[in-house]
Amino acid sequence: MKNIIVIITLMLLCAVGCKKEKIAEIDKLPAATQTGANTFGCLVNGKAWVAQRNDCNFFCDASFKVIYDGGNGGNLGITGLFINLQEGINQGILLGFDSTNFKSQFIYNQNHASAIGFTFIDNSQYTRSWDSLVSCTGSINLTAYNLQTGIVSGTFEFTLVKPNSEAIIVTNGRFDKKL
Numbered sequence: 001m002k003n004i005i006v007i008i009t010l011m012l013l014c015a016v017g018c019k020k021e022k023i024a025e026i027d028k029l030p031a032a033t034q035t036g037a038n039t040f041g042c043l044v045n046g047k048a049w050v051a052q053r054n055d056c057n058f059f060c061d062a063s064f065k066v067i068y069d070g071g072n073g074g075n076l077g078i079t080g081l082f083i084n085l086q087e088g089i090n091q092g093i094l095l096g097f098d099s100t101n102f103k104s105q106f107i108y109n110q111n112h113a114s115a116i117g118f119t120f121i122d123n124s125q126y127t128r129s130w131d132s133l134v135s136c137t138g139s140i141n142l143t144a145y146n147l148q149t150g151i152v153s154g155t156f157e158f159t160l161v162k163p164n165s166e167a168i169i170v171t172n173g174r175f176d177k178k179l
Helices: 002-017
Strands: 039-044 047-050 052-054 064-069 075-084 089-098 105-107 116-122 125-128 135-146 151-161 168-178
Touching: 039 075, 039 089, 047 075, 064 168, 075 168, 089 168, 116 135, 116 151, 116 168
Parallel strands: 052 075
Antiparallel strands: 039 047, 039 168, 064 075, 075 089, 089 116, 105 135, 116 125, 135 151, 151 168
16 A cells, blocks of 8 residues: 555656746747848747748748849848748748848838838738838848848847737847858
8 A cells, every 4th residue: 555655646746847848939030140040030029930831732922032132222122931831820921121232221201202011911911011000110121131152031020000900010030041
């Protein structure tokens, strides 16, 4: 009988001590690298959001793209997609900015024409920084921008507020891509 009590006590102690560690949302994001690692991630309203495509057929777009246009001092378009067809989730984040040859930090200013724009897509519902009813603050910081090595890396954050909708708060954003 004593052995059974000892075994039950040990099992209870193990069950209490063997709790599964919860991973913090920020730890689910890719590292903020500058090596062309092909990563894109951020926190959206506090939840980890990493560009990926699940259950994708043969002709799928990449989950993360950088488009460079060398005209007018240089323009970059950066798109991260999160698509999970099984769960019906289809989201995207688009960052666009220009004059990349002249500066590394871009701050959104809604009062005049800005060199950057933000878009959050949720199942074909677009919230864009330049829409007249949307309030926006945000910035993009290029940490690596080298056309010779083809590496474009940076960090970003923004908040989009649309009337009668939940605010979209994007923090701890990072991207790293080889062109």
